[in-house]
Amino acid sequence: MLMKEQRTLELLAPARDLACAMAAVDHGADAIYIGASDFGARVAAGNSVDDIRQLCDYAHRYGVRVYVTVNTLIYEDEIDKAYQLMKQLAEAKVDALLVQDMAAIELIARVRKELGYAPALHASTQCDTRSAEKVRWLQRQGFGRAVLARELSLDEIKAIHKAVPTVELEGFVHGALCVSYSGVCYASQYCFGRSANRGACAQFCRMKFDLLDADGCTIEHDRHLLSLKDMNRLDHLEELADAGICSFKIEGRLKTADYVKNVVSAYSRKLDDLVRRRPDDYRRTSLGKVSYGFTPDLKKTFNRGFTTYFLNGRQPDIASFDTPKALGEMVGHVKELRRDSFTVAGIATFANGDGLCFLNDEHELEGFRVNRVEGGRLFPFKMPAHLRKGMTLYRNQDVAFEKLLNGKTADRRIPVAMAYGLTQDGFRVRISVVGEGAEAKNLQAEASVAFDHQAAKRPQTDNIRQQLAKLGTTAFHCEPADITIEQGADGLFIPSSLLSELRREAAESLQKKIIEATEQKQVLSTKNAVGQEPAETKGEEGDRKGTEQAECNVNFEQPQDLYDTYSYLYNVANHLSRQFYERQGIKVKAPAFEVKEPGKALVMQCRHCLRYALGHCVKRGGTAPRWREPLTLRLGDGRLFRLEFKCDLCQMNIYAE
Secondary structure, eight states: OOOOOOEEEEEEEEESSHHHHHHHHHTTOSEEEEEOSSSOSOTTOOOOHHHHHHHHHHHGGGTOEEEEEEOSOOOGGGHHHHHHHHHHHHHTTOSEEEEOSTHHHHHHHHHHHHHSOOOEEEEOGGGOOOSHHHHHHHHHTTOSEEEOOTTOOHHHHHHHHHHOTTSEEEEEEEEOOOSBOTTOOOHHHHHHSOOGGGTOOOOGGGSOEEEEOTTSOEEEEEEOTTOBOEEEOGGGHHHHHHHTEEEEEEOOTTSOHHHHHHHHHHHHHHHHHHHHHOTTTEEESSOOEEEESSOOOGGGSSOSOEEOTTBTBOOSOOBOSSOSSOOOEEEEEEEEEOSSOEEEESSOOOOTTOEEEEEOTTSOEEEEEEEEEETTEEEESSOOTTOOTTOEEEEEEOHHHHHHHHSOOEEEEEEEEEEEEEOSSEEEEEEEEOSSGGGGTTOEEEEEEEOOOOBOSSOOHHHHHHHHTOOTTSSEEOOGGGEEEOTTGGGBOOOHHHHHHHHHHHHHHHHHHHHHHHHHHHHHTTSOTTSOOOGGGSTHHHHHHHHTTTTSOTTOSSOHHHHHHSGGGGOOOSHHHHHHHHHTTOOOOSOOTTTSOOSSEEEEEESOOHHHHTTOOGGGTOOOOOSOSOOEEEETTSOEEEEEEETTTTEEEEEEO
16 A cells, blocks of 8 residues: 655745844744845845855755745846846755746756756746646746745645646745736836836735726725735645645745744744644655744734635635725724823733724724823823724734844754764764654764773763753754663763764764755756756757647636737746747737836736625625726826726736726
């Protein structure tokens, strides 16, 4: 009978900078994704190659992998710059690149040819991957992993994994949500000349709109109709793992280290619980156990309210029409008001400096700072004019929690065991990783020292264990009880200095093996999940395989005529990308939106639907609307955006008029 294969689970953490990245490693991340100096989809979160090299050195000590976002469109005059960056990142030993522009396939092939190795390619969420057909197509191009669209349900994820089980599936589990499918949002570029596909999104979807019917009547006035709550799937990790997700991605490359510490800790502990309950099914991808100095609480860091989004199908209340800002945790209701203070009905405790907020009678968010706390009475620096008895209060800045996070909040160590024994002319120590599943089976090292065997005047057991367990600032931890001593070895004298030397050499050797094992996987992963080289590096054979798919819609999610009409949806910004699609048998009629902006345009494709959100999706039990369509969104500056409801796709398209 065949044994069921144990699957690895990876917690993938965001990093704005090196400090955030190292905090994520310390708090339990299995992998980090971080932006380089250019071509990252968060232009404000760039990092030097030297910093990324330092991160790789640190992360690989624990078998933690480092992925770099090179997931913007690459303009024609940037091709060599992108190539040089990819080469430098390969030399820094990053494990994978997240990419959107298909020119990256050719560029990484050049890097591999020059260096003999290269990072793996992961298809960024900007690739708009919603189906098994798209994942299978990406696999044929050499991608070993696809980051799925955030909008997919559990059933859709299951279907993809069942159809393409050899491709790693990465899914978002926490953080901010874009209202449009990623990679096909052009609203920011259209309105403000700031491209989401170039890392400069101006957050069009967080703005206020009026909703108008075909007669110009106002249905909704001055509301954040496209602003979604934040994703929180902490309680659904097991379902996602069973559906086929192997990498659980936290959004937040613009967030602070405190945010990263709190969120990574919460999800890491949850994954540890899952692995502990089902060790035959799952294990973590990295090494080490984390001791936490605090209890994580997702409500206490930046959030707009939480939603599981479309995890279990279409759900109400996924949007935050009143505000795009952070509400934080609900802490109670206003119980009693005085001229300069108030009390709160609830169980929360408060501290001087806490930030509180509430939604006023006009659905506007108002915030204030607590200046003084006396018993259960709060004294703001200035009493909010619109605060009323009975209003719900939220805390979006918790001073006590922030102070806690500013200190040392985690210690990550790799558990090891040691065996102390004799050699012909001295002593040896063998050190091995324990309790880390199949990953640790061959992770062991040995050190020896020459020293005459001399009978000891007193038992050596306690001193041997005490000295060998002093692993100090290394990545390892060993309990004295996990040190075995060969029979007879404890009766022979050895100076403490030699024991320290044995311990140091053995630990350094084991550390080197862990780093080598991690980086060896990076070299091996230059092939895709089924061991093939990308088709574009195979010459005539690759070209032939590409043209066999000439009739295939490369996007797989939308009718081909949509991409014929709006062929900027292919996001072709350079000749390498254009040639790539031509090898697929597809002639792209227009360049990327950012290269040549069209007039009237499809600027967003959304699963979020205003018909449904306002209770008027008849297909799903809503009431028939009284308005006359088409509906239009009106931005504050008067610009209009027509809505199209594609009920066959359960999708809302937004067009610039």
